[in-house]
Amino acid sequence: MTPKLDVPQVQRTAEAMRTAIASVIEGKTEQIDLAILVLFAGGHLLIEDVPGVGKTMLAKALGRAIDCRVRRIQFTPDLLPSDITGVSVYNQETREFEFKPGGVFANIVVGDEINRASPKTQSALLEAMEERQVSVDGQTHRLRPPFMVVATQNPIEMEGTYPLPEAQRDRFMARIEMGYPTRGAELEMLSAHGAANPLASLQPVTDGATLTKLAAGIGEVHVSQAVKEYIVDIVDATRSSSDLRLGASPRAGLQLLRAVRVRAAVTGRDYVIPDDVQALLASVLSHRVLLTSAARLAGRSGADAVTAAAATVALPRSI
Template sequence: MPDMKENPVEQNGAESRNLSDVVEVMGQVRTAIESVIEGKTEQIDIALAVLLAEGHLLVEDVPGVGKTMLAKALGRSIDCSVRRLQFTPDLLPSDITGVSIYNQDTHDFEFKPGGIFANIVVGDEINRASPKTQSALLEAMAERQVSSDGITHELSAPFMVVATQNPIEMEGTYPLPEAQRDRFMARIEMGYPTRASELDMLDSHGGSNPLESLQPVTDAETIVALTRAVKDVYVAPAVKDYIVGVVAATRASKDLRLGASPRASLHLLRAVRAQAALQGRDYSIPDDVQALARVVLGHRVLPSVQAQLAGRTVAEIIDAAVETVAIPDRR
């Protein structure tokens, strides 16, 4: 396993960090978010893992269960630029990426950045926008840049899109294209709160908005340094082979008409590293792969007609595919 660097050095303007810093700082961010959202530790941990893995998060559930609240709380807990994009049918691609406007004083075109130019972008109800507008996110999410009029504009690190969407059965929604869904590292569902959590919510949210008092506990430069530390987490060849085997199992499943892409293997690897780092380990284990398989692969696959008629859920199909792959020796 690689040795962790303990002496802080300057790398591209950010102080280097080790895995103990990951646990400490992310623990503070988790606590800050939990002060706003009750009883959703698992969902918060996945969001933090996606942030550390330099991915993007899709939060899908019915209205009113805290999807946007989670995205806002994550943004406010970090001292960085945060922008919210409210996706509507009349939203234009230029509203997201930006537009060049002619300046009469300089007699030249000036680029006016759109809403995507922020460290954390909260895309609210992303599936209410047209497919053309949704596609404006593709380049930014995959390459962390925006091209306009032949000029490429880099996006600042860290960069994370946290998009929320209602189930496709809801009125006035458009299905996300498969290429768009594949850009998201993970998809989570908030679910309804427990009775105790809902009672606590009435006490904390009944008189004021807890987001207003939420203060940042870290900054953008620290997050960038932590993402570098996460890349030092050791993933054994056997675990990598297990990741590829799990992804390949979705392609061979008779219950799926579309299996996970090669990008899914890469995203699962990065998420596994982040999961291990959050738990204070500098090495990954097969349990990390099993814990993340549903959230990383579930939104990328399409069930067959037969599986849908049989009432099989995507989660059940993913679990069955994982069970067909031999677990590597943990020694």
């Protein structure tokens, strides 16, 4: 039986998580809201920025706010794919192979500095992120919901980094940048967090079972045919943009649809409006597209190209 949509409960849970995480991450309301949205949508989050701006702290705080299993994987050049997925080990006593789960077997997987591992190791996450399962030695092992990968990465210009493969970037529902805090937020951080670890006092405000139930109900948020066509037209517009040599994939449209449903529910509605789509365009689509050389030389970003492509699409006349 499909759980029913409970918009007030979704709002209360999201607000409680927002308050808890904001006690650790100062002045980053937009980034916190997007992380919570991706969690409810059953997606994965890519946090990209320079070192020291709170990428890992946000990922850990999100995990701490939920009473579920959280595991952190530190990606390094010598990390092996089996460290992520697991490995079959021969048991001398039973004379059988036993599966030893890897770091991906958790509800919230924090992949720290994901682009410091080799492309082969990065690719070990592909099956888990898309199909919620891991295949090792011909055996398939399911990952229990909720399941979310929160990966942090440094800009590719930093030393010792490998660019994420396009196939893996496409599996992240959204990408955010932390940015430097405001002066006031940085002063508050020095006062509140200078003497103790702020994560130590963060208590869970919900659990995995509740999140799974609420997330299943969000699928009932109404999306009109006009809004669906609007999403498809925007995705198609990125494929014909002169600034892009690779536009958004069909998976991008599906994940945008899931994301806007959550935004509507968190906002207190059981239906999606075009504003929901516009608010999430850059975060959901920009990391999936590839700029042309001319666009890069002109200083344009993926978000700029996506926004420009969306501007060519007419708004739905009705919802």
